Amino acid sequence: MRRRVNYIQEMDWLTVLLYLLMVGFGLVNIYSSAYNSELPSLFETSQRYGKQILWIGAALVFAIVIFLIDSRFYSFIAYPFYLLMMVVLVFIIFFGIEVNAAKSWIEIGSFRIQPAEFGKLAVGLALAKYLSSISLNAYTPATFVRIGAIVFIPMLLVLMQNDTGSALVYFSFIMVLYREGLSANFLWIGLASVFLFVMSFMVPIFFLALGIIVAAYLYMLITPKLIKTKWVVGLVVIGAFFLAYYGQSFLDLNFTAYFWLVSLSIGGALVLLGYGWWYRVKRFVQGSLVLIFSLLFVSSVDFVFNEVLEAHQQNRILVLLGKKSDPQGVEWNVIQSKIAIGSGGLAGKGFLNGTQTKFDFVPEQSTDFIFCTVGEEWGYIGTSAVIVLFVIFLLRLIYLAERQRSNFNRIYGWGITSVFFFHFAVNISMTIGLAPVIGIPLPFFSYGGSSLWAFTIMLFIFLRLDSTRKEFLQ
Amino acid sequence: MGAIIVILALIMLIKLFMIQMVDTRYKISAQNNSQRHVTEYPARGLIYDRQGALMVYNQAAYDLMLIPREMKAFDTLELADVVGISVDEMKGGIQKAKRYSRYKPSVLVKQLNTETYAILQEKLYKYPGFFVQTRTLRKYPSPIAANVLGYVGEVDEKWLENNAYYQQGDYAGISGLEKVYEEMLRGKKGVSIYLVNVHNTIQGSFMNGQYDTAAIAGRNLTTTLDLELQAYGERLMQNKIGSIVAIEPETGEILALVSSPIYDPNLLVGRVRGQNYRSLQADLNKPLYNRALMAQYPPGSTFKLITGLVGLQEGVLNPGITYACSGPNSLPIKCSHFHDTPIGLIHSIEESCNPYFWKVFQSVMDNQAYPKIQDSFTSWRNHVMSFGLNQKFQTDLFSESRGNIPDIDYFNRYYGEKGWRALTVRSLSIGQGEILLTPLQLANQAATIANRGYFRPPHLVKQIDGLDSLEFQKEIHRTTIHPEHFEPIIEGMRLVYAGDHGTARWYRNDSIPMAGKTGTAENPHGDDHSIFIAFAPIDNPRIAISVIVENSGFGSTWAVPIATLMMEKYLKGAISRNWVETRMLEGNLMPKPDPVEVAE
Numbered sequence A: 001m002r003r004r005v006n007y008i009q010e011m012d013w014l015t016v017l018l019y020l021l022m023v024g025f026g027l028v029n030i031y032s033s034a035y036n037s038e039l040p041s042l043f044e045t046s047q048r049y050g051k052q053i054l055w056i057g058a059a060l061v062f063a064i065v066i067f068l069i070d071s072r073f074y075s076f077i078a079y080p081f082y083l084l085m086m087v088v089l090v091f092i093i094f095f096g097i098e099v100n101a102a103k104s105w106i107e108i109g110s111f112r113i114q115p116a117e118f119g120k121l122a123v124g125l126a127l128a129k130y131l132s133s134i135s136l137n138a139y140t141p142a143t144f145v146r147i148g149a150i151v152f153i154p155m156l157l158v159l160m161q162n163d164t165g166s167a168l169v170y171f172s173f174i175m176v177l178y179r180e181g182l183s184a185n186f187l188w189i190g191l192a193s194v195f196l197f198v199m200s201f202m203v204p205i206f207f208l209a210l211g212i213i214v215a216a217y218l219y220m221l222i223t224p225k226l227i228k229t230k231w232v233v234g235l236v237v238i239g240a241f242f243l244a245y246y247g248q249s250f251l252d253l254n255f256t257a258y259f260w261l262v263s264l265s266i267g268g269a270l271v272l273l274g275y276g277w278w279y280r281v282k283r284f285v286q287g288s289l290v291l292i293f294s295l296l297f298v299s300s301v302d303f304v305f306n307e308v309l310e311a312h313q314q315n316r317i318l319v320l321l322g323k324k325s326d327p328q329g330v331e332w333n334v335i336q337s338k339i340a341i342g343s344g345g346l347a348g349k350g351f352l353n354g355t356q357t358k359f360d361f362v363p364e365q366s367t368d369f370i371f372c373t374v375g376e377e378w379g380y381i382g383t384s385a386v387i388v389l390f391v392i393f394l395l396r397l398i399y400l401a402e403r404q405r406s407n408f409n410r411i412y413g414w415g416i417t418s419v420f421f422f423h424f425a426v427n428i429s430m431t432i433g434l435a436p437v438i439g440i441p442l443p444f445f446s447y448g449g450s451s452l453w454a455f456t457i458m459l460f461i462f463l464r465l466d467s468t469r470k471e472f473l474q
Numbered sequence B: 001m002g003a004i005i006v007i008l009a010l011i012m013l014i015k016l017f018m019i020q021m022v023d024t025r026y027k028i029s030a031q032n033n034s035q036r037h038v039t040e041y042p043a044r045g046l047i048y049d050r051q052g053a054l055m056v057y058n059q060a061a062y063d064l065m066l067i068p069r070e071m072k073a074f075d076t077l078e079l080a081d082v083v084g085i086s087v088d089e090m091k092g093g094i095q096k097a098k099r100y101s102r103y104k105p106s107v108l109v110k111q112l113n114t115e116t117y118a119i120l121q122e123k124l125y126k127y128p129g130f131f132v133q134t135r136t137l138r139k140y141p142s143p144i145a146a147n148v149l150g151y152v153g154e155v156d157e158k159w160l161e162n163n164a165y166y167q168q169g170d171y172a173g174i175s176g177l178e179k180v181y182e183e184m185l186r187g188k189k190g191v192s193i194y195l196v197n198v199h200n201t202i203q204g205s206f207m208n209g210q211y212d213t214a215a216i217a218g219r220n221l222t223t224t225l226d227l228e229l230q231a232y233g234e235r236l237m238q239n240k241i242g243s244i245v246a247i248e249p250e251t252g253e254i255l256a257l258v259s260s261p262i263y264d265p266n267l268l269v270g271r272v273r274g275q276n277y278r279s280l281q282a283d284l285n286k287p288l289y290n291r292a293l294m295a296q297y298p299p300g301s302t303f304k305l306i307t308g309l310v311g312l313q314e315g316v317l318n319p320g321i322t323y324a325c326s327g328p329n330s331l332p333i334k335c336s337h338f339h340d341t342p343i344g345l346i347h348s349i350e351e352s353c354n355p356y357f358w359k360v361f362q363s364v365m366d367n368q369a370y371p372k373i374q375d376s377f378t379s380w381r382n383h384v385m386s387f388g389l390n391q392k393f394q395t396d397l398f399s400e401s402r403g404n405i406p407d408i409d410y411f412n413r414y415y416g417e418k419g420w421r422a423l424t425v426r427s428l429s430i431g432q433g434e435i436l437l438t439p440l441q442l443a444n445q446a447a448t449i450a451n452r453g454y455f456r457p458p459h460l461v462k463q464i465d466g467l468d469s470l471e472f473q474k475e476i477h478r479t480t481i482h483p484e485h486f487e488p489i490i491e492g493m494r495l496v497y498a499g500d501h502g503t504a505r506w507y508r509n510d511s512i513p514m515a516g517k518t519g520t521a522e523n524p525h526g527d528d529h530s531i532f533i534a535f536a537p538i539d540n541p542r543i544a545i546s547v548i549v550e551n552s553g554f555g556s557t558w559a560v561p562i563a564t565l566m567m568e569k570y571l572k573g574a575i576s577r578n579w580v581e582t583r584m585l586e587g588n589l590m591p592k593p594d595p596v597e598v599a600e
């Protein structure tokens, strides 16, 4: 049974206020970073600030329209909207317009839209719809596949548009799964893959594999039980390795040492897996599975990096991981960004008085690097204010999500909170040199219609859902 | 989750505290200092001919640049005086620079000379925001090969949008070798970053020059051209419209590439470029159009050589086969003159007999080995295309044309699938009708015959400093014709010079055995174009050549002597018969200008 509620009264006005503050302060900084003394009017639509005003106006109209629509509508359109977005994303791979090497835009008249921004909304809705339709404690492999598909299909499509930053955002939905009771193993596997991925560039592949093998065998062999068996197994494996490695010159085989190391270790692990499976030794099963998959993983990373990727792609990864210095490229942006922020001091140089943020050294001053302008012109006071504003905003969203009585509303709330958090964390961290440069916008601050609209719609759909939470009886 | 957010926020706040409040390295702008990025332009690569003679070099020029944001009030009149422009021009330029960007430098006055630069340098401290950028301009010691070398010009908006390397005011190759090898020739710009105070004075380098990069000079090119031969070709072609292409058959290296009328490459350099370009573009004889690569002509009788080769390869012709010729009364194609009849393959080349090659073509098309005309035609076309026709060589030539060899679809559409036979397409046998070749393809055809059946794709660069050989230098293309079939054809070509009735016999040179073939390209708009292809020496060919002289009528009058002189010049270094040379140099075949109505 549903009760009638006055949803204007029930709207969370605190969040709306925070939203308006952020958008307003964002506009101030965009005005300053794109300021053209020849065309100083705020409403000059040939300049970025004039355009941003148009985007903001339209965003507010969207917000009002969202509030006029029945809240059940959003759950109802979750799947159709998701499908539509996937079609659009596929379309873009073939017919999109390229901007800054990312083929992720479509042009309608003189407007350019970046659909990847709306993809996040589609995933948020679809994931909420799906997770709220199944029993939380009964995840089967099939459920995992479906959840994976909902999140990773759009991610892959965005990746194929060469827009790595926007693609990484989809990882943030893992936080939702964690909140919804997903086993922590899932997170561990994810973290371990990232660790191994990074390590395969930091450590020579041979020693990385050796390390994995030693760790896994130590884990399996240092057990209190089965003393004899272990030693036998261990010696056989080690013996086989040496025999094979030194035997190859005798047999005139031309495999590399790495090949022998990996293939023999995997062979040994398979033996241990069979043994552990049969005699129910849990450690053998775990250890050998970890060993096999880790070795296959690092070997394929190595293979793809060396054999599949082209030189410029290899370079980008190495620079991102800090393995290669690139003073004129990515590193340059970070140092310039730090100088801009650093030169602001405590109180900043004041509105329009920034000098560092006016050059063209940072590729996207009014989009991805807008926080530099905040730092330079408003100083430490300005930057802390922005961070505090975001913290209040995010904590408020969590609070709102937790007070929902419907699963759909709660999961959707967590979904968008994760996305906002990811953008906030990555954007500011890269600007101040805490994280590698991944080009994604700062919500509500960065210049750009697509991202502002997408973030606004995501937020206001949630506020609309929240305003009717009392319609659900407990 | 809440805890993670708060912890991350605290880390950010601490880091920002360090950057903004503690670390002094980031305070460079505290006294309103700013960074100045000074681009160091590398010298553009030089271009040499095959013997190492300099063809293109650089001279310095100085651009006055402006960063509007740094500009303070100044004496406009004085500065305008120094650089030699009016105050209005100065003000207009400043407005334009402001519209482009307040923060990025714009070019205010281009290409000041060294004296002006010296005076300006002393006074520059009075004008904050202004500085001088050194650039290089191209210079050509001998005014030749303009169309081959191409020219360098300022990059336009569209170019800037698509190529992140360039900035407003930068130069890039626009055509010819300058364009094709732009990335090699330009080198890599360097940048030095300085700290500059409010008085426009440099305070030192930014972060000890840690972020500076040195400019890398462009690579020098050695072209395949022979400077002397190229210059001689351009002289022979003066007052004529047409082209000369000479190739070294063994390597595919282009020795000379002349497109006439020529122009002086120095015209398209510096401040005068725009104006000169417009007048060259307005010239009705199109000097900017590279005829040698882009013009397409029906090859006329020179194509009979290929007709003969295909006949030999298909087994429907052997050197002993003779056909009767009734001279101008022959059907369905007339012969241009009377000669002994019946005539064999070798003498039909010597005397350029049309009916003979029509018969050869007919026997190729009606060959019983193929069920339909479409099949025999396709086989013929494959043989023809193996000479590099109907396609671009795609080496390092700027804008080539493909030429044309019609395919069966074309005739099926035009006549219907059952509506055509050998007779319908008979004009192909003597290089007329739909067949079109470029002068380059004609020269390559001569080279292919000189090589007895293969060619290396013609190209213009021999060597780039610091690089190994280029991909296309290793390519080798074999024709579908067996080498032995080339011998009777070459014997016929030898008789074109050496025979009693040969069409080039008046220009035979007893010290160099030459082989050639004349042709006439029909021109519906006026006098026919004279064509000649040749190579020499016959046994160890070192040069293959094509010459086309537009509106000069029959092949032997102009194209033959020019080609012969070119080959002699290249092989002997001097000319033995000066009367031929004089006649060629003095010949004027330029179209007479139409009478212009003068308005009263």
Ligand SMILES: [Zn+2]
Pocket: B325, B326, B327, B335, B336, B337, B339, B352, B353, B354, B355, B356
């Ligand atoms: Zn005849």
